[in-house]
Amino acid sequence: MSTKHDLGFGIDIGGSGIKGAPVDLQKGKLAEDRVRIPTPQPSTPEAVAETVRQILDEFGWTGPFGCTFPAVVQHGVTRTAANVDPSWIDRDAAGVLRKVTGRDALLVNDADAAGVAEVEFGAAGRRSGVVLLATLGTGIGSALIVDGHLVPNTELGHLELDGHDAETRAADSAREREDLGWPEWGERLTRYFTHVENLLWPDLIVVGGGVSKKFAKWSPYVKTRTRMIPATLLNEAGIIGAALLAHRGERR
Known part of the structure; x- marks a missing residue:
């Protein structure tokens, strides 16, 4: 049985849906069924962050979490925006997530998160x-x-x-x-x-x-x-990789 110390939380932001779940970091698997909420339209940073907060609240998760995003992410700043609102470009997106959710957030490119998960667990x-x-x-x-x-x-x-x-x-x-x-x-x-x-x-x-x-x-x-x-790991790779990176305390 996993302890809280072995758990992380990952969120996967996409153009059509935002998915999240706690992750067993010993096994590299979702600890519970993921929750998916359609991506708000327009998909501004504040609107997306509010959806992320809803998912975290659904699981009662209060600790740090990792979050994928379909963009170049430099030290929490989103430099591009693919399939989401252009207002993400050059925003301190990690800062917005922290402010709206009230939790420490790590933001990472979606493919990067999947790659980390496949190397570590896949x-x-x-x-x-x-x-x-x-x-x-x-x-x-x-x-x-x-x-x-x-x-x-x-x-x-x-x-x-x-x-x-x-x-x-x-x-x-x-x-x-x-x-x-x-x-x-x-x-x-x-x-x-x-x-x-x-x-x-x-x-x-x-x-x-x-x-x-x-x-x-x-x-x-x-x-x-x-x-x-x-x-x-397929559709779960982003959630798992983001949770692992956040658990390690890495900053991108």
Whole structure:
């Protein structure tokens, strides 16, 4: 049985929903069923923070918590805003969360949180060296973990690929939009991951996003020199990673 010392709390802010739950930090699993509330519209920092407070109150959580956000996050300041209100740009978002919720808050990029969770509890299995998580969805999110330490805000989905922003060519949304078969999409992913490999020389690539569930169908068409495996924590990775980072007291 987990003690309070073994528990953390994670919130995952997305464009359509805000999800949260306490996390068992020994097992790397949600300690209770998560609560989801639709993202308020407009999704201003104050409105989102109020929704976060409702989720924390639902569980009676009063301690520090971690919170993912679909943006570049530098020391609690959100520098970009993807699928949320532009008023987040250059805001002290962690400060807003602390003021509205009355709890200490750590804010982290959503892909970064997922990457930390996959290395600590998921597919990467505490692998040392350079681990790259790439989430293939509407865009391409990335997290770079070196010997267990997060290198934040890599944003590798925005590398140039064939004269385009990489995620517009190789994300799962591009596959659906252009009705690409697995071989054609695999060829694009090969070019993308080869580009990343030549820059970073990772020891392991973990692929997340919904399409990771179909890894066996498309991965044979992706040729990389680095071992590539599917993520295992899926939709819970962000909550778990955010809770872990907050528990460690890390500041981004």
